[in-house]
Amino acid sequence: MAELNAMLDITDLGADGLRRVLHLARSPVSDLGRPLEGDGVALVFEKPSNRTRHSMEMAVVQLGGHPVYTRGEEVGLDTREPVEDVIRVLAGYHRIVAARVFDHGHLVRMRDAAVTTVINLLSDHSHPMQALADALTMQREFGELTGRVVAWVGDYNNVARSLAEASLLLGMEVRLACPAGYQASDVELERLSGLGAAAISQTVDPRAAVVGAHAVHTDTWVSMGQEDDAAVRRAAFADYTVNTSLMALAADDSIFMHCMPAYRGLEVSADVFDGPRSRVIVQAHDRMHAARGLLTFMAGGS
Ligand code: CP
Ligand code: NVA
Numbered sequence: 001m002a003e004l005n006a007m008l009d010i011t012d013l014g015a016d017g018l019r020r021v022l023h024l025a026r027s028p029v030s031d032l033g034r035p036l037e038g039d040g041v042a043l044v045f046e047k048p049s050n051r052t053r054h055s056m057e058m059a060v061v062q063l064g065g066h067p068v069y070t071r072g073e074e075v076g077l078d079t080r081e082p083v084e085d086v087i088r089v090l091a092g093y094h095r096i097v098a099a100r101v102f103d104h105g106h107l108v109r110m111r112d113a114a115v116t117t118v119i120n121l122l123s124d125h126s127h128p129m130q131a132l133a134d135a136l137t138m139q140r141e142f143g144e145l146t147g148r149v150v151a152w153v154g155d156y157n158n159v160a161r162s163l164a165e166a167s168l169l170l171g172m173e174v175r176l177a178c179p180a181g182y183q184a185s186d187v188e189l190e191r192l193s194g195l196g197a198a199a200i201s202q203t204v205d206p207r208a209a210v211v212g213a214h215a216v217h218t219d220t221w222v223s224m225g226q227e228d229d230a231a232v233r234r235a236a237f238a239d240y241t242v243n244t245s246l247m248a249l250a251a252d253d254s255i256f257m258h259c260m261p262a263y264r265g266l267e268v269s270a271d272v273f274d275g276p277r278s279r280v281i282v283q284a285h286d287r288m289h290a291a292r293g294l295l296t297f298m299a300g301g302s
Helices: 013-027 051-062 085-089 104-113 128-143 158-169 185-192 205-212 227-236 280-298
Strands: 040-045 066-071 096-100 117-120 149-154 173-177 199-205 213-217 255-258
Touching: 013 128, 013 158, 013 280, 040 051, 051 066, 051 128, 051 280, 085 104, 096 104, 104 117, 117 128, 117 280, 128 158, 128 213, 128 255, 128 280, 149 158, 149 205, 158 173, 158 185, 158 213, 185 199, 199 205, 199 255, 255 280
Parallel strands: 040 066, 040 096, 096 117, 149 173, 149 213, 173 199, 213 255
Antiparallel strands: none
């Protein structure tokens, strides 16, 4: 299997790579061998994390490697030392460097240094590790995803971008419902429409997007680093809560998904988040299985 030197976005995998990663994610650990035996994996976090840190650490251990967690301020990307110096040094210790950063450009510079394998653990631009888990959870629910419909309600943010990419590459229809000022641009919609045979559309009306949808996704209205804009954002998204009346428009077998952390009463009502259609906990657990699939793929394992 070909090694991939960076996964900054889902599109780095392509459709075939994405399907392969999801296959590996569904495979028993014992079938994967130990492709990281004796290897280090650096996990650098400039922002807080529960799911991403734990799922990555455990996936690395399951594959025989050793994860080393470091807080962003200890590394100091472009503050303590230049990004290029950081990655060239870490490359001597670790087979893979994975990072959660404020500035996606720092990941691009790590990749362009071309000294080790780089994985995006969330940036201002995208969250591909989340989208791998999202796809896995939807496959778990529906089997083959081609022709299924994903509705995204809320901010066209890092999570939305990666989910849209993964869904389109898997042949799903994607419908975005986002308020003015928080939408995908026309250029972005054009780019996304080139990824799959199925359609991508955008509306300001959550009801129009959710009608007949199979998976209804949302995320916080205030991402990490946007706290100063919280009041403005909460006003802009006031009509975008995913609640039972919105979910009633979705397909009979529809599910609700959220990458978490979630804010009950804001982007999702408590009865939907904690209700029978919610798959948020299995989705969170799928982060580890997806991470194991991706790491195996990146390490060239079987
Ligand atoms: N969904 C997600 O990335 O969660 P954490 O921020 O807890 O890692
Ligand atoms: N959009 C959120 C996702 C958190 C996992 C953020 O960037 O904070």
